[in-house]
Amino acid sequence: MTQSSLRGGPDPVARAAVVSVPARRVERPWLSHSARRLMFGYTLLAPAALYVMLLVAAPFVFSLYLALSDASVGDPVARFVGLDNFRAAWEMDLFWLAFRNSVVFLVVAAVLKSLLGTSLAFLLLQNFRGRKLIRGLVVIPFTLPIAISVLSWKWMYDSQFSVINWVLSRLGLIGQFGTEGWPIWLGDPKLALIACILVNVWRTFPFSAIVLLAGFTSVPVEVLDAAKVDGCSFFQRFRHVVAPMIFPILMIGFLFDTVFTLSDLSVVYLLTQGGPANATKILPVLAYQIGIQAGSLGRGAAIALFLVPLLLPALVLVLRNIKRREW
Amino acid sequence: MAVAQPAVLAAEAAHRRRNRRRHLLIYAALAPYVLIAVFPIYWMLITAFKQDPDLYRMENIPFFFNMKPTLRNFEILFFQTNYGAWLWNTFAISAWVAAITLLTAVPAGYALARLKLPGAENTGIAIFLTYLVPPIILFLPLSRIVAELGLQDSWWSLVVVYPTFTIPFCTWLLMGFFKTVPMEIEEAARVDGCGQAGAFLRVILPISLPGVLTAVIFAFTLSMQDFLYGLAFVSPGDQKPVPVGVPTELIRGDVYYWGSLMGAALLVGLPVAILYNFFLDRFIQGITGGIGK
Numbered sequence: 001m002t003q004s005s006l007r008g009g010p011d012p013v014a015r016a017a018v019v020s021v022p023a024r025r026v027e028r029p030w031l032s033h034s035a036r037r038l039m040f041g042y043t044l045l046a047p048a049a050l051y052v053m054l055l056v057a058a059p060f061v062f063s064l065y066l067a068l069s070d071a072s073v074g075d076p077v078a079r080f081v082g083l084d085n086f087r088a089a090w091e092m093d094l095f096w097l098a099f100r101n102s103v104v105f106l107v108v109a110a111v112l113k114s115l116l117g118t119s120l121a122f123l124l125l126q127n128f129r130g131r132k133l134i135r136g137l138v139v140i141p142f143t144l145p146i147a148i149s150v151l152s153w154k155w156m157y158d159s160q161f162s163v164i165n166w167v168l169s170r171l172g173l174i175g176q177f178g179t180e181g182w183p184i185w186l187g188d189p190k191l192a193l194i195a196c197i198l199v200n201v202w203r204t205f206p207f208s209a210i211v212l213l214a215g216f217t218s219v220p221v222e223v224l225d226a227a228k229v230d231g232c233s234f235f236q237r238f239r240h241v242v243a244p245m246i247f248p249i250l251m252i253g254f255l256f257d258t259v260f261t262l263s264d265l266s267v268v269y270l271l272t273q274g275g276p277a278n279a280t281k282i283l284p285v286l287a288y289q290i291g292i293q294a295g296s297l298g299r300g301a302a303i304a305l306f307l308v309p310l311l312l313p314a315l316v317l318v319l320r321n322i323k324r325r326e327w
Numbered sequence: 328m329a330v331a332q333p334a335v336l337a338a339e340a341a342h343r344r345r346n347r348r349r350h351l352l353i354y355a356a357l358a359p360y361v362l363i364a365v366f367p368i369y370w371m372l373i374t375a376f377k378q379d380p381d382l383y384r385m386e387n388i389p390f391f392f393n394m395k396p397t398l399r400n401f402e403i404l405f406f407q408t409n410y411g412a413w414l415w416n417t418f419a420i421s422a423w424v425a426a427i428t429l430l431t432a433v434p435a436g437y438a439l440a441r442l443k444l445p446g447a448e449n450t451g452i453a454i455f456l457t458y459l460v461p462p463i464i465l466f467l468p469l470s471r472i473v474a475e476l477g478l479q480d481s482w483w484s485l486v487v488v489y490p491t492f493t494i495p496f497c498t499w500l501l502m503g504f505f506k507t508v509p510m511e512i513e514e515a516a517r518v519d520g521c522g523q524a525g526a527f528l529r530v531i532l533p534i535s536l537p538g539v540l541t542a543v544i545f546a547f548t549l550s551m552q553d554f555l556y557g558l559a560f561v562s563p564g565d566q567k568p569v570p571v572g573v574p575t576e577l578i579r580g581d582v583y584y585w586g587s588l589m590g591a592a593l594l595v596g597l598p599v600a601i602l603y604n605f606f607l608d609r610f611i612q613g614i615t616g617g618i619g620k
Binding site: 036037038040041042043044045047048049051052055056057058059060062063066071116120123124126128129134136137138139140141142143144145146147148149150151152153155156158161163166177202206210211214249252253256259260262263264265266269270283284287288291292297300301304305307308311314315318319 | 349350353354356357360361363364365367368370371374382383385389427430431432434435437438439442443444445450452454456457459460461462463464465466467468469470471472487488490491494495498523524527548551552554555558559569570571573574583585588589592593595596597599600601603604607608611612614615
């Protein structure tokens with residue numbers, strides 16, 4: 001009976017229901033059907049939209065205001081100081097060091113994780129037994145909460161009991177503890193930044209691999225077969241069929257990673273707090289230390305906002321790629 | 328027939344051999360990746376159950392127990408630190424965040440996906456883009472807002488702040504999800520006399536339960552990924568969530584209780600990682616806009 005009523009069959013109950021709809025509309029003649037739909041829609045949308053506006057959009061604007069004032073933790077009354085905070089940051093050697101470190105961090109990490117991620121994705125693309133299990137194991141670094149996995153690295157980078165050094169030393173690649181040849185990963189200004197970068201790479205290369213994999217599997221087999229029939233070689237197929245099809249997804253994955261890597265403070269903060277000798281000072285750490293620890297909200301906000309020009313191209317590109325998504 | 332059979336068998340055996348060799352090659356190539364990915368977790372696990380002297384003997388091979396395993400590190404954790412409170416805070420924060428996220432993101436996702444609002448597409452994209460505004464830009468102004476609300480130094484501040492990234496992400500996720508529910512089901516409900524709200528609550532919501540559950544999982548796991556907000560807004564030792572409390576409270580100056588530290592980290596990290604693992608494809612789908620299926 002339900003089936004025939006869904007198909008609009010001659011079921012008296014269904015007919016009664018259809019008839020009753022206009023009857024209900026008559027009860028509120030001042031609102032048309034579409035106006036009611038819109039009102040219902042905006043009511044549903046309002047809580048989320050308000051939350052995001054009040055706690056993301058407004059704070060963002062507020063951070064611009066903070067950056068233009070001399071607000072500090074101790075002094076709630078902020079005076080407008082124009083671009084002083086930006087100028088002060090611009091003239092600070094530490095700021096430029098942090099800027100340089102941030103860019104080095106981003107670029108080196110991106111190169112390493114795309115190498116590791118791409119090779120892993122090609123391997124996981126093969127058909128073999130236990131693929132699901134291996135995939136599940138390999139993505140653990142990305143799924144583990146970041147502050148927690150960094151602790152493990154801090155222990156592995158220990159100045160004396162580092163398990164990494166233990167292995168390298170047994171292999172004869174480095175000297176004994178206490179000699180020149182014993183690397184102190186987090187205490188040596190020459191090693192600390194790369195040590196932090198490696199943790200970021202370890203954490204995010206599975207992400208790169210999985211995004212790439214999702215791209216590959218989104219290319220329909222029929223399309224590849226058609227290209228094969230048309231006489232395309234493996235490289236032609238890759239260059240002219242696969243690459244253009246997976247480009248948008250790759251782009252978005254890459255940009256997400258850029259935003260997260262550039263703005264992440266936890267790896268460096270937990271490993272070195274920016275030391276030794278500022279060797280690992282990156283912009284987020286500097287903004288945190290000046291804004292919260294030194295209590296200079298305005299100065300801190302200005303430094304954080306210097307990330308915007310670095311992030312903006314990424315945001316615009318994400319926007320363009322998402323807009324191309326089919327609706 | 329009888330003559331052909333050995334030939335067939337030989338071909339099959341050759342095929343099997345080739346297949347086995349291919350498998351071995353793939354496993355060998357994958358081994359380093361698995362080792363790199365899993366070793367730090369293994370290292371945490373074994374450290375958590377080692378006796379202290381076992382951690383600091385360089386002449387032993389450190390990859391397995393050289394002395395009897397112990398639960399002492401967990402004893403320290405539960406009886407001499409605030410760990411119990413952090414576990415509770417973590418759970419309470421995540422539950423509240425999940426509730427707030429559901430109450431806002433489910434209706435918003437539905438409205439944007441189904442009700443043909445003018446500008447729905449752009450609104451959806453705008454909400455999603457706020458997910459990309461990093462905490463490092465928002466934490467200073469938010470610290471002021473948290474202080475105005477009188478929530479500084481309490482875990483309630485994180486309940487207010489975490490939805491700033493869970494709502495955008497989950498709204499986007501649910502929007503995609505609601506789009507896959509066939510329009511006919513909703514129309515049938517309307518024909519059967521359900522109003523707009525009735526169709527949503529009684530028909531669409533129940534069949535969208537998997538999507539809603541996914542959103543809950545993300546509200547939990549994304550909350551666990553935060554470190555900055557917790558670090559900046561909550562300083563009393565008993566108010567912190569685990570990912571913030573462990574690295575800030577269990578390390579005092581130069582004294583590290585590595586066994587307890589690793590135990591504390593794993594006890595929460597591992598379940599979260601496993602849970603997240605099952606939903607990772609959804610996460611990738613979410614951020615790449617559903618291109619990959």
